[in-house]
Amino acid sequence: MSDLKAKRIITVATTGAWPTKENNPNVPLTPAEIAREIYRCWKEGAAISHIHVRNEDGAASMNYGAFEEIVRLLRTEYGDCDIILNMTTSGGINLNEDDRTRPFFALKPEMATFDCGTMNWQHSAIFENHPKFLERLGALMQEAGVKPEIETFDLGMIYNAAYYLKKGVLKAPLHFQFCMGCPGGIEATTKNLVVMRDTMESVAPGSTWSAFGVGHGAMEMMYAGIAMGGHIRVGMEDNVIYKKGVLAESNMQFVARAKRVIEEYGCEVATPDEARRILNLRAR
Numbered sequence: 001m002s003d004l005k006a007k008r009i010i011t012v013a014t015t016g017a018w019p020t021k022e023n024n025p026n027v028p029l030t031p032a033e034i035a036r037e038i039y040r041c042w043k044e045g046a047a048i049s050h051i052h053v054r055n056e057d058g059a060a061s062m063n064y065g066a067f068e069e070i071v072r073l074l075r076t077e078y079g080d081c082d083i084i085l086n087m088t089t090s091g092g093i094n095l096n097e098d099d100r101t102r103p104f105f106a107l108k109p110e111m112a113t114f115d116c117g118t119m120n121w122q123h124s125a126i127f128e129n130h131p132k133f134l135e136r137l138g139a140l141m142q143e144a145g146v147k148p149e150i151e152t153f154d155l156g157m158i159y160n161a162a163y164y165l166k167k168g169v170l171k172a173p174l175h176f177q178f179c180m181g182c183p184g185g186i187e188a189t190t191k192n193l194v195v196m197r198d199t200m201e202s203v204a205p206g207s208t209w210s211a212f213g214v215g216h217g218a219m220e221m222m223y224a225g226i227a228m229g230g231h232i233r234v235g236m237e238d239n240v241i242y243k244k245g246v247l248a249e250s251n252m253q254f255v256a257r258a259k260r261v262i263e264e265y266g267c268e269v270a271t272p273d274e275a276r277r278i279l280n281l282r283a284r
């Protein structure tokens with residue numbers, strides 16, 4: 001058995017809630033496009049797929065039928081794909097709480113997101129995660145056997161996670177996603193990433209973590225995250241530009257680059273089964 005410490009998990013976030021075909025014509029939006037993209041990203045080395053869906057008009061959505069169709073395609077047409085599914089519970093702003101919880105509760109992916117606090121989103125809206133909702137979300141995830149990916153957009157959200165751990169809303173070992181550089185949240189700098197990681201280790205020791213940066217912070221967070229022993233997330237949810245002045249051709253392009261960086265650093269890319277062991281996921 002190779003050493004899991006040298007393994008780095010690549011999560012791909014193919015779609016997100018916001019990028020449009022106008023931002024980048026290559027962003028996958030329909031269930032068929034998303035499932036095919038996830039399959040191709042898995043072939044490039046992604047171990048986890050963070051999934052969002054859209055309405056038929058491309059708008060942000062928690063459309064249950066679209067989640068169901070993606071899962072169906074991955075289990076039939078792309079049945080050899082063993083990628084870990086991680087469904088969003090935050091497919092937009094001002095969504096109904098039942099719509100946010102239904103996909104993971106009904107479809108039982110191995111993971112789903114737990115956005116650990118409320119924030120001013122992009123200086124334009126409130127991204128609401130009421131304490132009562134988070135308590136219910138944690139309980140539903142435990143009932144469904146779905147591991148929360150704790151998305152933290154600033155330092156206070158890590159302390160929130162420690163509170164929910166103490167209350168039993170979350171169960172150790174926790175897995176964090178440090179979301180760096182979203183307007184309204186913490187800036188994507190290496191110094192900030194070190195503070196996030198150190199805070200997590202002091203209030204929730206034994207946790208695992210991953211990071212990504214949106215926009216210009218993307219590369220810094222990828223290199224720093226790998227060097228600091230974390231896992232990484234890439235994809236068009238966070239960046240539609242591959243490098244300055246160049247639109248991304250696909251999500252696979254981001255995964256392939258992440259794999260190259262991980263290997264050049266001297267680490268190895270985790271397979272989905274290795275990621276399951278690293279993250280203590282329930283057996284499939």
Ligand code: ZN
Nearest residue numbers: 016052088237
């Ligand atoms: Zn997301």
